[in-house]
Amino acid sequence: xxxxxxxxxxxxxxxxxxxxxxxxxxxxxxxxxxxxxxxxxxxxxxxxxxxxxxxxxxxxxxxxxxxxxxxxxxxxxxxxxxxxxxxxxxxxxxxxxxxxxxxxxxxxxxxxx
Numbered sequence: 001x002x003x004x005x006x007x008x009x010x011x012x013x014x015x016x017x018x019x020x021x022x023x024x025x026x027x028x029x030x031x032x033x034x035x036x037x038x039x040x041x042x043x044x045x046x047x048x049x050x051x052x053x054x055x056x057x058x059x060x061x062x063x064x065x066x067x068x069x070x071x072x073x074x075x076x077x078x079x080x081x082x083x084x085x086x087x088x089x090x091x092x093x094x095x096x097x098x099x100x101x102x103x104x105x106x107x108x109x110x111x112x113x
Contacts, residue, residue, distance in 0.1 A: 001058075001062055001064065001108065001109055002072065002106050002107070002108050003054055003057050003058040003061070003062060003064070003069075003106070003107050003108075004054065004057075004104065004105070004106045005050050005051070005053040005054035005057055005104070005105050006050065006102065006103065006104045006105075007046060007049060007050040007053075007102070007103040007104075008079065008102045008103075009079050009080070009100050009101075009102070010046050010079070010100060010101045010102070010103060011098070011100050011101075012042065012043050012046065012099075012100070012101050013099045013101070014076045014077060014078045014079075014099065014101045016041065016042075016043050017043040017046065017047065017076035017101045017103060018076045019041065019043070020036070020039060020041050020043045020044050020047045020076075021047060021074035021075060021076050021103070021105075022074075023035065023039070024036065024047070024051070024071055024074055025071055025073070025074050026070065026071060026072075027070065027071055028067075028069070028070045028071075028110075029051065029054075029055050029066060029069040029070060029071060029107055030066065030067060032051060032071055033048060033051060033052070036048040036051070043076075046101075046103060047074070047103060047105070050103045050104075050105045051071070051074075051105050051107075053105075054105045054106070054107045055069060055107060058107055058109075064109050068109050068110050069107045069108065069109060069110070070107065070108060070110050071105060071106070071107055072106050072107065072108040073104070073105070073106040074103075074104070074105045074106070075103070075104045076101050076102075076103050077101070077102045077103075077104070078099065078100075078101065078102070079099070079100035079101050079102045080100055081097050081098065081099050081100065082097075082098040082100070083095055083096070083097060083098075084096040084097075084098060
């Protein structure tokens with residue numbers, strides 16, 4: 001059974017968040033949370049929040065045990081971009097792009113062999 005959780009409009013660049021999501025793919029959920037706690041990247045806090053939500057969804061909605069869950073997919077997709085203007089020399093303007101990210105974490109129950 002797949003259980004999904006999404007964090008939307010997080011004010012970080014998707015490129016920075018993808019570094020964190022790639023590091024936790026395929027790991028058990030509890031091990032991934034410990035890994036995220038000690039990562040120096042700021043995106044680790046946001047990814048950990050979404051992962052905790054996915055584990056809580058699995059426990060409360062589907063009665064799955066947290067120790068049997070692993071991360072099957074973790075993606076950081078591009079959200080809406082805010083465009084701002086910044087003044088430059090000689091009365092000109094430059095565009096400043098403030099990017100956002102939609103983080104999706106999907107956890108699955110580990111199948112017993």
